[in-house]
Amino acid sequence: MSDLFLSEISPPRVEATQRRGLYRNGGKRCFDLVFSLLLLALCAPLIVLCWGLARRDGGPGFFRQRRIGRNGRVFDCLKIRTMAPDAEAALRLLLTSDPALAQEWAHYQKLRRDPRVTRLGRLLRATSLDELPQLFNVLRGDMSLVGPRPFLPSQEADYRAAGGRNYYRLRPGITGPWQLEARGTSGFAARVRFDESYLAHQSLLHDFAMILRTALVPLRANGS
Numbered sequence: 343m344s345d346l347f348l349s350e351i352s353p354p355r356v357e358a359t360q361r362r363g364l365y366r367n368g369g370k371r372c373f374d375l376v377f378s379l380l381l382l383a384l385c386a387p388l389i390v391l392c393w394g395l396a397r398r399d400g401g402p403g404f405f406r407q408r409r410i411g412r413n414g415r416v417f418d419c420l421k422i423r424t425m426a427p428d429a430e431a432a433l434r435l436l437l438t439s440d441p442a443l444a445q446e447w448a449h450y451q452k453l454r455r456d457p458r459v460t461r462l463g464r465l466l467r468a469t470s471l472d473e474l475p476q477l478f479n480v481l482r483g484d485m486s487l488v489g490p491r492p493f494l495p496s497q498e499a500d501y502r503a504a505g506g507r508n509y510y511r512l513r514p515g516i517t518g519p520w521q522l523e524a525r526g527t528s529g530f531a532a533r534v535r536f537d538e539s540y541l542a543h544q545s546l547l548h549d550f551a552m553i554l555r556t557a558l559v560p561l562r563a564n565g566s
Contacts, residue, residue, distance in 0.1 A: 362544055362545050365544065365545055365546055366544060369546065370486065370544075370546075370549070371483075371486075373487070373546065373549065374480050374486050374487050374513075375480075375481065377487060377553070378477045378480040378481055378487060379481070381477055382477050382478075382481075385474050385477070388471065388474065389422075389474050389475060392422045392466060392471055392472070392474070393422060395462055396422050396423045396424075396460075396462060396463075396466075398462075399426075399427070399460065400427065401423060401426070401427035402423055402427075403422065403423060404420055404421070404422065404423060404475060405420070405421045405422065405423040405424070405425075406418040406419070406420060407419050407421070407494070408494065408495055409492035409493065409494060409495075409514065410492060410493055410494070410495055410497075410498055410514075411484055411485070411492065411513065411514055412510065412511070412512060412513045412514075413510055414510055416495060417479070417482075417484040417485075418484075419476065419479060419484070419485070419492055420475035420476055420478055420479055421472045421473060421475055421476065422466055422471065422472040422474070422475060423463070423472075424459055424460060424462070424463025424464075424466050424467055424472050425456075425458040425459055425460065425463055426458050426460060429458045432457075432458050433447075433458065436453075436457070436458075449529050449530065450529060450530060451493075451494075451497055451500075451530045469559065470556070470559045473516055473517075476516045477516070479516075480516065483513070484513070484514075485513050485514050485515060485516060486512070486513035486514070486515045486516075487515060487516055487517065487549065487553060488515045488516070488517055488518050488548075488549040488552050488553060489512050489513050489514050489515025489518050489540070490509050490512055490514050490515060490518055490520065490533065490536070490537040490540065491514065491515070491518060491520050491521055491525075491533060492514035493530075493533075497530065500530060500531065501530075501531075501533070501534065503531075504530075504531035504533075504534045505534050506533070506534040506537060506538075507538075508537060508538050508541045509534075509537045511541065512537070512540075512541060516556075517552055517553065517555075517556040518536070518540060518552065519536040519537075519539065519540050519552070520532070520533050520536035520537070521556075522552060522555055522556065523536065524536065
């Protein structure tokens with residue numbers, strides 16, 4: 343894991359604190375709106391293509407899932423569907439029939455080799471292209487371009503038990519520290535440390551740097 347987000351946070355200078363305050367109190371939302379509109383103009387054809395390919399197996403092209411947002415508000419998070427249409431029922435069957443998978447799910451809240459993921463879904467996840475529809479969530483104000491990874495309502499008790507508090511002061515992000523540094527390699531509770539540190543370091547330059555890093559993910563094809 344990167345020392346940038348997990349190291350001790352030194353007391354910020356007054357000037358830096360003031361700049362971060364201005365960014366948090368309005369600048370970040372302006373940045374989200376302008377940048378997401380630009381990205382949508384560029385990515386709309388790609389979103390339509392991915393949606394059409396996902397529809398080929400008879401299921402919906404988009405997938406909506408309830409997530410916890412700022413101030414604890416629940417919203418529908420949009421993605422290109424990457425799993426078989428009966429994924430929720432299949433998960434329940436998998437977890438009740440395989441104790442090892444149940445233990446993996448309990449720790450990571452995901453399966454490393456999830457048999458529910460389609461062939462197209464594996465490609466979309468590896469390149470993070472399945473996340474593109476969340477630009478609409480950004481425009482609606484549900485999410486930010488950069489922020490904590492949004493979690494499910496069923497995961498909220500685990501998140502709070504791990505000490506997570508500052509998450510609720512932020513809009514969850516399409517990308518962010520945990521998504522870039524530890525996605526697929528850390529336990530669910532480890533998100534808390536990234537989220538707490540992100541709030542302390544939040545700034546325009548910090549967010550822009552993470553967006554640039556995220557833009558390289560499709561080239562590396564190592565998302566999950």
